[in-house]
Amino acid sequence: MYFKFTFCPIILLLWASLSFAQNVNVVIHGAASIAKTDDNFVCVTLDWWPAEKCDYNQCPWGKAGILNLDLRYGALINAIKAFNPLRIKVGGSLQDNVVYKVGEVSSCPNFMKREDGLFGFSQGCLSMERWDQLNRFFNHTGVKLTFGLNALFGRNESQTEKGYKVDSYEFGNQLSGSGMGAKVDAKQYGKDVIVLKNLVKELYAHPETQPKVLGPGGFYEEKWFNTFLEVSGQGIVDGLTHHIYNLGPGDDPNMMNKILDPSYLNQVSQTYKGVSDVVNKFRPQLGAWVSESGGALNDGSKDVSRTFADGFWYLDQMGMASTYDQKVFCRQALIGGNYGLLNATTFVPNPDYYGALLWHRLMGSTVLAVTKESDPDLRVYAHCAKKKPGVSLIFINLSKDRSFNITLSNAKPGDPGKPNYEFVGKQNREEYHLRALTGDIKDDIVCLNDVPMVQTDSEDIPAMDPKLVDASTPISIAAQSIAYVTIRDFEAPACV
Numbered sequence: 001m002y003f004k005f006t007f008c009p010i011i012l013l014l015w016a017s018l019s020f021a022q023n024v025n026v027v028i029h030g031a032a033s034i035a036k037t038d039d040n041f042v043c044v045t046l047d048w049w050p051a052e053k054c055d056y057n058q059c060p061w062g063k064a065g066i067l068n069l070d071l072r073y074g075a076l077i078n079a080i081k082a083f084n085p086l087r088i089k090v091g092g093s094l095q096d097n098v099v100y101k102v103g104e105v106s107s108c109p110n111f112m113k114r115e116d117g118l119f120g121f122s123q124g125c126l127s128m129e130r131w132d133q134l135n136r137f138f139n140h141t142g143v144k145l146t147f148g149l150n151a152l153f154g155r156n157e158s159q160t161e162k163g164y165k166v167d168s169y170e171f172g173n174q175l176s177g178s179g180m181g182a183k184v185d186a187k188q189y190g191k192d193v194i195v196l197k198n199l200v201k202e203l204y205a206h207p208e209t210q211p212k213v214l215g216p217g218g219f220y221e222e223k224w225f226n227t228f229l230e231v232s233g234q235g236i237v238d239g240l241t242h243h244i245y246n247l248g249p250g251d252d253p254n255m256m257n258k259i260l261d262p263s264y265l266n267q268v269s270q271t272y273k274g275v276s277d278v279v280n281k282f283r284p285q286l287g288a289w290v291s292e293s294g295g296a297l298n299d300g301s302k303d304v305s306r307t308f309a310d311g312f313w314y315l316d317q318m319g320m321a322s323t324y325d326q327k328v329f330c331r332q333a334l335i336g337g338n339y340g341l342l343n344a345t346t347f348v349p350n351p352d353y354y355g356a357l358l359w360h361r362l363m364g365s366t367v368l369a370v371t372k373e374s375d376p377d378l379r380v381y382a383h384c385a386k387k388k389p390g391v392s393l394i395f396i397n398l399s400k401d402r403s404f405n406i407t408l409s410n411a412k413p414g415d416p417g418k419p420n421y422e423f424v425g426k427q428n429r430e431e432y433h434l435r436a437l438t439g440d441i442k443d444d445i446v447c448l449n450d451v452p453m454v455q456t457d458s459e460d461i462p463a464m465d466p467k468l469v470d471a472s473t474p475i476s477i478a479a480q481s482i483a484y485v486t487i488r489d490f491e492a493p494a495c496v
Helices: 011-018 074-081 093-097 128-141 186-203 222-232 255-259 262-266 269-282 310-323 351-362
Strands: 020-029 042-046 087-090 098-100 113-118 124-126 144-149 168-171 212-218 239-244 288-293 326-331 363-372 378-385 391-397 402-410 429-436 446-448 467-469 475-477 482-487
Touching: 020 378, 020 391, 042 288, 042 351, 074 128, 087 326, 093 098, 093 113, 124 128, 168 186, 186 212, 186 222, 212 222, 212 288, 222 239, 222 269, 239 269, 255 262, 255 310, 262 310, 269 288, 269 310, 269 326, 288 310, 310 326, 310 351, 310 363, 310 378, 310 391, 310 482, 351 363, 351 429, 351 446, 351 482, 363 391, 391 402, 391 475, 429 475, 475 482
Parallel strands: 020 402, 042 087, 042 326, 087 144, 098 124, 144 168, 168 212, 212 239, 239 288, 288 326
Antiparallel strands: 020 363, 363 378, 378 391, 391 482, 402 475, 429 446, 429 467, 429 482
16 A cells, blocks of 8 residues: 655656756745735535546545545544644535435435436435534544535524534535526525524624634626625625636546646636635625635546646645635545545545645745746745745746756835845755656656655654755756745745
8 A cells, every 4th residue: 555665766866957957036025915815725625425426437536425434544634634734625516415414304315316416416414423423523633624505405403502613604515607507696695695694693602613604615707706795795704715627627638738838827817816806895804715626627637636747736726826815725625536635545645735735834824926037837936934934935847848946036125126136045945845756747656855755654644854955055946846945034024
């Protein structure tokens, strides 16, 4: 089950040395922040899909759905605990087909294939026994929980209040605009979420423990979102949630080219801007959330989503979303489908897991502007470092034959016409370089600073220590690699 490597093959170093190196100056504008994320920006989903969910002649969910996931696996527990804490959203396409076994609900069926059902399935049921199991698991692993509620099927009241810690409730799933499988008129949705908000206030009397209400959890359409917020009014929707699947269907043979095409990756910025504009207009307390984003629709891509290459899309999306003031970014999924951060049968982390964990540990909530010479293959995002002094950056090199040697400059506040000042640090930089094990980005094992990331015999997440680098040298980003860099002595007033 576990591979034993002590280092990445030497061919990587030879290959990197043969690539053409380009010098680039990156300017960090540290005087003021351009956006803020939530401290728990990195988020993952758990979905309802049963094993019978199939697309493109494959059925990749297995027993990874909420109702049948074995919660006792040490690898699963350790993968979640490593985030300390991890935000998890329970929800997905069948969310609006789930009934809860409370009140007068007597039977509690599993999801069954049904041609006339929502997404081809009958209703399924969440029993209170399973709800108890899930909450014991969430409490044990320290999860920050968002729970997606059924928005299509009335409600039944429970006779007991168990006091489980729910950070937020999201109302409905992909019912906005044209909908996916079903849709609800924006005015009706606005009225319904008012009812939900009042119900939450009634059930959770103490404001400090009262879960937030999120919605609509669907694809952004400007007119629909505006009407929804106009009808619901101020103080009802705490966070505006939307979904992103900008890579198209999971069987697209052009998937890899999309991921490596900077102009294609940039297209989704219009969605982020549109959502940001709506948030600035109506000002919900928690701002905008990407509450589901799996890249490729319908379970992800079996050839790409579980590989190192997917990180070029995933980490770039988190970087881009943060610059547009999106507070949370939820990856579909923690486990299940082809886009799970964990393998659906072995629970072994896929490459994107390690990229997400490094983001969570290194990138603080304050987002800084970055400018650079115009090479679109080099993507750069900067934040104040998390919980410690300095700044943290992520560099994403999409080029297959060019490395980049980076020098940094510090943009001084004041007259924009004044020159930037080259930054020369005195403390060693902390660098985390991610590469595919064999140099082939379709590999499903990632190396961190030339050490393969594989679970230990006790199923723990391996150590993820930085490489300390002389501050007087350029930052070197190898071809088709990703690197996090933290600089402790970079003076950014926004980070003080």
